[in-house]
Amino acid sequence: MILFAVIAIVAVLLLVAGFEMFLVLGVPALMVKGFFYGALPDTVIVQKVLGGINHSTLLAIPFFILAAELMGEGQIARRLMNLVKALVGHMRGGMGYTTIGGAMAFGSVSGSAPATVAATAKLIYPEMRAAGFRDKFILGLIVSSAETALLIPPSITFIIYGWMTGTSVASLFAGGLAVGVVLGLAFAVMTAIEARRQGIERGARTSWGEKLMAVRQAGWALGLPVIILGGIYSGYFTPTEAAAVGVVYAAVVEILVYRDLSIRQLFAITERAAVSTAVIFILLAMGGLLGYFITLAQVPTIISGFLAAIDAGPITFLIVVNICFLIAGMFIDPNSALLILVPPLFPVAVALGIDPIHFGMIVTLNICIGMITPPFGLDLFVASSTLQKPVMTIVAGVWPFVITNLVVLGIVTYVPDISTFLPRLVFG
Numbered sequence: 026m027i028l029f030a031v032i033a034i035v036a037v038l039l040l041v042a043g044f045e046m047f048l049v050l051g052v053p054a055l056m057v058k059g060f061f062y063g064a065l066p067d068t069v070i071v072q073k074v075l076g077g078i079n080h081s082t083l084l085a086i087p088f089f090i091l092a093a094e095l096m097g098e099g100q101i102a103r104r105l106m107n108l109v110k111a112l113v114g115h116m117r118g119g120m121g122y123t124t125i126g127g128a129m130a131f132g133s134v135s136g137s138a139p140a141t142v143a144a145t146a147k148l149i150y151p152e153m154r155a156a157g158f159r160d161k162f163i164l165g166l167i168v169s170s171a172e173t174a175l176l177i178p179p180s181i182t183f184i185i186y187g188w189m190t191g192t193s194v195a196s197l198f199a200g201g202l203a204v205g206v207v208l209g210l211a212f213a214v215m216t217a218i219e220a221r222r223q224g225i226e227r228g229a230r231t232s233w234g235e236k237l238m239a240v241r242q243a244g245w246a247l248g249l250p251v252i253i254l255g256g257i258y259s260g261y262f263t264p265t266e267a268a269a270v271g272v273v274y275a276a277v278v279e280i281l282v283y284r285d286l287s288i289r290q291l292f293a294i295t296e297r298a299a300v301s302t303a304v305i306f307i308l309l310a311m312g313g314l315l316g317y318f319i320t321l322a323q324v325p326t327i328i329s330g331f332l333a334a335i336d337a338g339p340i341t342f343l344i345v346v347n348i349c350f351l352i353a354g355m356f357i358d359p360n361s362a363l364l365i366l367v368p369p370l371f372p373v374a375v376a377l378g379i380d381p382i383h384f385g386m387i388v389t390l391n392i393c394i395g396m397i398t399p400p401f402g403l404d405l406f407v408a409s410s411t412l413q414k415p416v417m418t419i420v421a422g423v424w425p426f427v428i429t430n431l432v433v434l435g436i437v438t439y440v441p442d443i444s445t446f447l448p449r450l451v452f453g
Contacts, residue, residue, distance in 0.1 A: 031053065031056065031057055031060070031061075032053040032054070032057060032315070032318065032319065032322070033053075035052060035053040035056055036049050036050070036052075036053045036365070039052060039053075040357065047307045047308055047310075047311045048311075049357075049361070050308065050311035050312050050314070050315050050361065050364060050365070051311035051314060051315070053315065053318075054311070054314045054315045054317070054318045055070075055314075057318045057322070058070060058318065062318075062321070070314065073313055073314045073317045074310045074311070074313065074314050075310070076313070078306050078309050078310050078313065080188055081265055082184060082187060082188045082194060082264070082265060083184070083185075083188055083306070083309065084265045084268070084269075085179070085181075085184050085194075085264050085265040085267075085268040086181055086184060086185075086268075086302065086305060086306075087298065087299075087302040088265070088268030088269050088271065088272045089135065089136040089137065089179055089181055089184075089268045089271070090137065090140075090181070090298045090301050090302055090305075091272050091294070091295060091298040092134065092135060092249075092268065092271045092272045092275045093134075093135035093136070093137050093140035093141075093144070094140070094294045094295075094297055094298045095272070095275040095276055095279055095286070095291075095294055096131070096134060096135060096144065096246075096249075096275055096279070097135075097140055097143055097144035098279075098286060098290065098294055099275075099278075099279035099283060099285045099286050100246070100279065100283040100285045101134070101245075101246040101249065101275065101278065101279065101283075102131050102144040102145065102148070103148060104242055104243040104245075104246045105127060105130040105131055105134075105243055105246050105247075106123065106127040106130070106131075106145060106148050106149065107239055107242065107243065108130075108239045108240060108242075108243040108246075108247070109122075109123050109126035109127045109130060110123045110127075110152075110239075111231050111235060111236050111238075111239035111240075112126075112231075112236065112239075113126060114231065115227060115229060115230040115231055116227060117217070117220045117221070117225060117226070117227050118156075118216045118217055118219065118220025118221075118225055119156075119227070120149070120152050120153045120156040120158065121153065121156075121158065121166060121213075121216030121219065121220065122213060122216060123149065123152075124145070124149045124153065124166050124167060124170050124216075125166070125170045125173075125209050125212050125213055125216065126209075127145050127148075127149065127170075128141050128145055128167075128170035128171050128173055128174065129170075129173045129174075129177050129205065129209055130250070131144055131145055131174065132171070132173050132174025132175075132176075132177040132180075132205075133177050133178065133179075133250040133253075133254065134179075134249045134250050134253060134271065134275075135174060136174060136175075136178075136179040136180045136181045136182075136184075137174055137181055138171045138172055138174045138175050138393070138396050138403075138404055139171075139396075139403055139404060139407045140174070141170075141171040141173075141174040142167065142168060142171040142404050142407045142408050142411060143407055143411050145167065145170075145171070146167050146408055146411045146412050147411060147412070149167060150163060150164075150167065150412055153166075153167075156225060157223055157224075157225045157226075158219065158220075158223065158225065159219075159223065160418075160422070161418070161421050161422035162219050162422060162425075163422070164408065164412070164414060164418065164419045164422040164423070165419075165422030165423045165424075165425060165426045166212065166215075166216065166422075166426070167408060168397050168404050168405060168408045168419060168422075168423055168426075169212060169397055169423065169426035169429075169430070170209075170212055171396075171404055172208065172393035172394075172396060172397065172404075172430075173205045173208055173209050175201075175359075175389055175392060175393050175396070176201040176202075176204050176205030176208060176386075176389060176390070176393065177201060177202060177205040178197075178198030178199075178201055178202055178253075178254060178257070179198060179253055179254075179257075179264060179267065179268065180197075180198065180201055180389070181305075182359060182360075182363070182389050182392055183197040183198060183201055183385065183389065184264065185309070185360060185363055186363060186367065186385045186388060186389065187385075189316075189363065189364075189367050189368070189371070190367065190371050190381055190385070192381040192382060192385060193382075193448075193452070194264045195257055195258070195264065195452070196382055196448040196451075196452055197382060197385050197448075198254075198257065198264070199258075199447040199448040199450075199451050199452070200382045200383075200385070200386055200444045200445060200447060200448050201386065201389065202447060203443055203444065203446065203447045204386045204389075204390065204437055204443060204444055207433060207436070207437070207443060208390075208393075208430070208433050211429050211430075211432070211433050212426070212429065215425065215426070215429055245278045245282050245283070246278070248274065248278075249271055249274055249275060249278075252267070252270055252271065252274055253267045253268070253270070253271050254267075256270065258451060276291065305360060308358075308360050308361060308364065309360070309364065311364075312360075312361070312363075312364025312365070313364075315364065315365065315368075316364065316367075316368035319368045319369050320368065328369060328370070328373050332373065332377075338377065339377045339378065339379055340439070342373065342374070342377055342379075343379070343387065343438050343439075346370055346374070346384075346387060346388075346391075347387065347391060347434060347438065349366055349370070350362060350366060350388060350391030350392070350395070351391055351394060351395070351398075353365065353366060353395065354391060354392060354394055354395015354396070354398055354402075355395060355398050355399070355402075358403055359392040359395055359396060359403070362391075362392060362395060363388065363392065366388075367388065371384065379441075380441060380444070380445055382444055382445055382448055383441045383444040383445055385444075386437055386443075386444040387434070387437060387438050387444075390430070390433065390434045390437055391434065393430065394427060394430045394431070394434065397423050397426065397427065397430075398423075398427060399416075399420050402423075405419050405420060405423070
């Protein structure tokens, strides 16, 4: 328990002092090694740092990041959004449904919430204003809808969680699809209520010819989710292989078919993706080291013993999990929250009989909420930079969606079948 206290206190002090997250994760681990495990060879530290990221599953992350950058810079994101608009834009509040559907469509090929905000915000904001929605609602919906990218496969968060816990990434993708749809439907209900409250009229109905034209124009863009998800669930690709194929497909479509990107732009996009990848992998390396010392400190055993002593079951444990992740999400980035909290909590969840896929959905939904929760919700700042809006203005519009998220989180937490029925159906 002393080791865990040292890790927690040092990490909090570094976080409050404003240190970079890789130091918040790495320094406490190195201090524990120096003071409590001095006889441990330094080579073990190197092995844990490098071995932690030497996993084939993690190769999917740079590929999905690069694919998201390509689609956001090119035409794929715009054409997917136009297709959704052609299908639902004529309904009362149709531009709100377009925002939700467009975010889910882009998330289905990017796996990144910040990338979804950056790619869709500028496209949808002026059209929602023109449709008559309030500014606060628009900002809240744009930022919150992007969360579905963390649930709709392929999700980078699920890839990291699967690597950390040994859970099947394909099964996590299947469970995330169901949970993502539930969250999207909850936002659609909010949109319907807002549309009626504001007296928003129906849009012009698109003809079948216009719908077919939108489908034709988005044909190449639609090929990407078909290849990625179809390849994974048919068994032709692993998630990593699907990510690599997705990059090649996106590059070919944007450069040779749509001719919207040049080779010079491709180099710049690749550079941005490389920087984002390096940041994530440094965090994963430091998180793996921290997780090793958390295991040495027998933190999962201590937590299990405490829960047994107070006769706490899965319901109480999951309440504690939700509180821990909600608080962490307010102050640190999602990957760091995963790396800090999953190692001590996951073994306890398994010991209590909680399905690893169900637990992954709960964790990821909490991560989603953290992405839009002040003071450090990442998507708030991405939206602020993309739309040139003050962060506090966006925060004011997000709060109703945070409440909706909490309702969905409660439902998913205590109705496990929402998370597990699709994985059982697909994989048995």
